Amino acid sequence: MxxxxxxxxxxxxxxxxxxxxxxxxxxxxxxxxxxxxxxxxxxxxxxxxxxxxxxxxxxxxxxxxxxxxxxxxxxxxxxxxxxxxxxxxxxxxxxxxxxxxxxxxxxxxxxxxxxxxxxxxxxxxxxxxxxxxxxxxxxxxxxxxxxxxxxLGLMLHLPDLDSVVETESGSNSAELTTPSYRNSVPRSAFxxxxxxxxxxxxxxxxxxxxxxxxxxxxxxxxxxxxxxxxxxxxxxxxxxxxxxxxxxxxxVGPMIDRSGEIHQSANGAHLDQIMEFLDKQPRKSVIFLCFGSMGSLNPGQVTEIANGLERSGHRFLWSYVGPVTVTVTTKAARISREAFRTDSRNGRRGGGWSAGGPRRFGCWATWRRGASCRLWLELELERACGSGCRS
CATH class of the missing domain: 3.40.50.2000 (Glycogen Phosphorylase B;)
Structure with a gap:
């Protein structure tokens, strides 16, 4: 045997x-x-x-x-x-x-x-x-x-969408229905x-x-x-x-780096700065935005998110990553690099690839292929992170 x-x-x-x-x-x-x-x-x-x-x-x-x-x-x-x-x-x-x-x-x-x-x-x-x-x-x-x-449900449904959805001539305001999303999704969100x-x-x-x-x-x-x-x-x-x-x-999830040990040596001092900032914030007070290690946004999207965060008045941590081969010099990039980095006096900080899921986070917005945005409430965060998160 x-x-x-x-x-x-x-x-x-x-x-x-x-x-x-x-x-x-x-x-x-x-x-x-x-x-x-x-x-x-x-x-x-x-x-x-x-x-x-x-x-x-x-x-x-x-x-x-x-x-x-x-x-x-x-x-x-x-x-x-x-x-x-x-x-x-x-x-x-x-x-x-x-x-x-x-x-x-x-x-x-x-x-x-x-x-x-x-x-x-x-x-x-x-x-x-x-x-x-x-x-x-x-x-x-x-x-x-x-x-x-x-x-995954969207991926499995894609061959069916391919046969029925109009392409270039379609309206961005059209709503698309896929089995794995409870509500229809605007075409512009894909x-x-x-x-x-x-x-x-x-x-x-x-x-x-x-x-x-x-x-x-x-x-x-x-x-x-x-x-x-x-x-x-x-x-x-x-x-x-x-x-x-x-x-x-x-x-089989959640499969995440619960303890942060994978990221610690890769991020070094930058990770220490992030954790120092988070340790100074009240519990459940920080919004964490993460769009993936290769998830770059265009200047218009960066500006919209930046304006929304500024107007909200909430503390936030934004893991912002630009294209590997492009040097970004737009006004939107200056917003993210200057306003986010220097406004840490008000409990905000942004930039760079971030790791971990400390309990300081009150909600967690993540991206995958531009097709989904999720809000992880404290219950999900504690269930996913367990003892690996800082209290």
Missing amino acids: KSKAELIVVPGPGIGHLVPTIEFARALTQRDHRVSLTVLVMDDSPIAHATPSPRHFASLISTDHLRLVQLPSLSPQTISQILANGPGIPRIGLLVHHYMPIIKDSVSRLVFTELTQLDGFILDTYTSGVLEIADELGVPSYVYCTYGAAV PQFMFHKDDEGYKRLLDLSKKLRNVKGILVNSFAEFESYAVDSIDRMVCESQDQVLRKVYP
């Missing part, structure tokens, strides 16, 4: 994908020692902010059943080609595309020289191209969605590339949504108590799927 299941995990680029994947891998191997995971880590430094090195991640792993393998860096010429693409999904997709031959070589080496037997893959949505490798090897694949259930069928980002997203129907199962970084409506709607989609096209969806 076989004693161990050996799986290869291929996370997507960016700290928002890598951290939840590492946390999930740690949790899985700690709960079941019959599982052994090998995580293949891409060098995402050309496109991502603040991703700790695999060596730092490896230092936090305390089990023999989990190991990280750093994949070779891409050539300078390839990196230049990647950066020539626009930011967002096209650039990330191109990075993963150029890594596919490297991933395939690494998998072949592991299969033939190190692993006793490969039992399957756990893939990120961005690395779903590895499905072809899994099919060649005759092993099952699972996709781990590092974002929440509501966005990423605009979703309404341009010739856009590279749209093509990749549609291709991904179709690939999700060909996997053994889908893992999502959420939990039913937090996204009950979305989780229930996905269960209904699975049950109503003809010929079992949709596979079982497993909520």
Whole structure:
């Protein structure tokens, strides 16, 4: 009888994908020692902010059943080609595309020289191209969605939207209905590339949504108590799927850096400044805004958010990240860099990639693909962060 299941995990680029994947891998191997995971880590430094090195991640792993393998860096010429693409999904997709031959070589080496037997893959949505490798090897694949259930529901529904929604000629005021959102969502709230069928980002997203129907199962970084409506709607989609096209969806969250240990060495003094600021604020008084390590906003959006925060009078912490290759000199950027950084006397601070979820936060606004904005109330924060948060 076989004693161990050996799986290869291929996370997507960016700290928002890598951290939840590492946390999930740690949790899985700690709960079941019959599982052994090998995580293949891409060098995402050309496109991502603040991703700790695999060596730092490896230092936090305390089990023999989990190991990280750093994949070779891409050539300078390839990196230049990647950066020539626009930011967002096209650039990330191109990075993963150029890594596919490297991933395939690494998998072949592991299969033939190190692993006793490969039992399957756990893939990120961005690395779903590895499905072809899994099919060649005759092993099952699972996709781990590092974002929440509501966005996963949108992804699963995208092929249906593709057939009925008008694209360029549509009105921005039109309301779109998707199963995983309780209320209809204005078209203007979605990423605009979703309404341009010739856009590279749209093509990749549609291709991904179709690939999700060909996997053994889908893992999502959420939990039913937090996204009950979305989780229930996905269960209904699975049950109503003809010929079992949709596979079982497993909520496995929240997978977060509860203690902040992953971020501490990566952020250093900047993290200390953030925590010092938060420790001086009253409990449940700070709004935390975070749009992802690669989630840049245009100047108009930055201005709108800045004006709203100023008018609200509330304390806030804004994790603002601009495009990697663009030097921002707009008035909106000066608002975020000067007003937010210097107005800490009034209990406000902004800028940089932030970590953790201290109990000073009264609400937490997060972003994923521009398609969802959530408010995490204190109940959800304490449930997610537990003892890892400062009191």
